[in-house]
Amino acid sequence: xxxxxxxxxxxxxxxxxxxxxxxxxxxxxxxxxxxxxxxxxxxxxxxxxxxxxxxxxxxxxxxxxxxxxxxxxxxxxxxxxxxxxxxxxxxxxxxxxxxxxxxxxxxxxxxxxxx
Amino acid sequence: xxxxxxxxxxxxxxxxxxxxxxxxxxxxxxxxxxxxxxxxxxxxxxxxxxxxxxxxxxxxxxxxxxxxxxxxxxxxxxxxxxxxxxxxxxxxxxxxxxxxxxxxxxxxxxxx
Numbered sequence: 001x002x003x004x005x006x007x008x009x010x011x012x013x014x015x016x017x018x019x020x021x022x023x024x025x026x027x028x029x030x031x032x033x034x035x036x037x038x039x040x041x042x043x044x045x046x047x048x049x050x051x052x053x054x055x056x057x058x059x060x061x062x063x064x065x066x067x068x069x070x071x072x073x074x075x076x077x078x079x080x081x082x083x084x085x086x087x088x089x090x091x092x093x094x095x096x097x098x099x100x101x102x103x104x105x106x107x108x109x110x111x112x113x114x115x
Numbered sequence: 116x117x118x119x120x121x122x123x124x125x126x127x128x129x130x131x132x133x134x135x136x137x138x139x140x141x142x143x144x145x146x147x148x149x150x151x152x153x154x155x156x157x158x159x160x161x162x163x164x165x166x167x168x169x170x171x172x173x174x175x176x177x178x179x180x181x182x183x184x185x186x187x188x189x190x191x192x193x194x195x196x197x198x199x200x201x202x203x204x205x206x207x208x209x210x211x212x213x214x215x216x217x218x219x220x221x222x223x224x225x226x227x
Contacts, residue, residue: 105157
């Protein structure tokens with residue numbers, strides 16, 4: 001079974017600084033997608049960034065970028081120029097690219113942004 | 116607001132009672148998912164609908180749980196004879212494409 005591990009329960013970053021959240025996953029598949037979701041306090045989860053496993057180029061979305069290391073099964077999220085609004089729970093998720101397989105989530109990392 | 120909506124947002128019930136939650140997906144999204152999120156954990160998949168057909172069910176979905184999506188529009192999740200272990204956030208998500216799930220705000224269930 002696929003598993004997703006986030007080894008950092010909590011992280012903090014100073015406003016305007018850069019922070020990296022770690023994620024590792026375990027799978028025997030080669031065709032899959034990886035995601036980072038953000039869940040602000042008492043608000044709904046939103047997709048931050050998505051990476052397709054067959055693409056070697058790391059995905060970027062404005063201040064958010066990933067470091068995808070397929071061989072190491074590692075998928076970290078880098079947030080640059082951190083803002084107060086970035087404070088949230090961040091979940092790493094995996095989806096095997098076949099049929100209607102669901103998302104498999106890690107336990108999350110709580111990110112605090114210090115003004 | 117045209118996002119995924121869930122009702123109620125909070126539900127407190129006594130052990131043994133039945134509860135029903137509703138999810139309204141984004142219009143024209145044919146895929147609908149239910150997840151459960153307990154404290155300190157990431158969401159865990161419960162069940163999946165494509166249009167009105169329930170195509171996947173997790174082993175987490177015991178016999179006390181039932182979900183429906185009549186006419187492929189809104190969905191309901193019912194829990195019968197609630198137990199304290201059912202206390203969790205129940206999340207609904209919808210999508211048109213498999214790799215883009217949009218989540219609702221969730222229903223927080225507390226079983227006393």
